[in-house]
Amino acid sequence: MNIEIQTAPMGACVVLTGRLDAMTAPHFDDALQRIHIDQENTLLLDLSGLEYISSAGLRALLKLAKKVKDDKSKLALFGAQPMVQDVMVMSGFDRVLPLFSDRNAAADSLGA
Numbered sequence: 001m002n003i004e005i006q007t008a009p010m011g012a013c014v015v016l017t018g019r020l021d022a023m024t025a026p027h028f029d030d031a032l033q034r035i036h037i038d039q040e041n042t043l044l045l046d047l048s049g050l051e052y053i054s055s056a057g058l059r060a061l062l063k064l065a066k067k068v069k070d071d072k073s074k075l076a077l078f079g080a081q082p083m084v085q086d087v088m089v090m091s092g093f094d095r096v097l098p099l100f101s102d103r104n105a106a107a108d109s110l111g112a
Contacts, residue, residue, distance in 0.1 A: 003031045011042035017049035020057030048079030076106035
């Protein structure tokens with residue numbers, strides 16, 4: 001998995017490419033620990049390059065959502081490919097972490 005962190009005035013955008021599974025979830029967790037979310041207004045998660053997500057990947061997203069909530073920041077996910085979106089919808093994650101079609105819709109949902 002490749003993780004690119006882009007900074008912007010409103011916060012950060014994390015771009016994921018590849019697979020988020022048991023092998024890559026620890027790398028995802030480590031990369032996000034380096035982002036000082038408490039100092040950011042928003043965090044956008046670009047899933048357009050994510051080809052696969054497992055239960056370990058879903059757990060990593062849930063862990064991130066908890067951190068963002070604890071830091072009183074905001075999180076929005078966007079651009080999920082159909083297979084990833086299907087997994088998130090079937091598991092009910094779309095009710096916990098709303099999915100948006102594109103970056104603008106995600107940013108607008110957060111008031112960014």
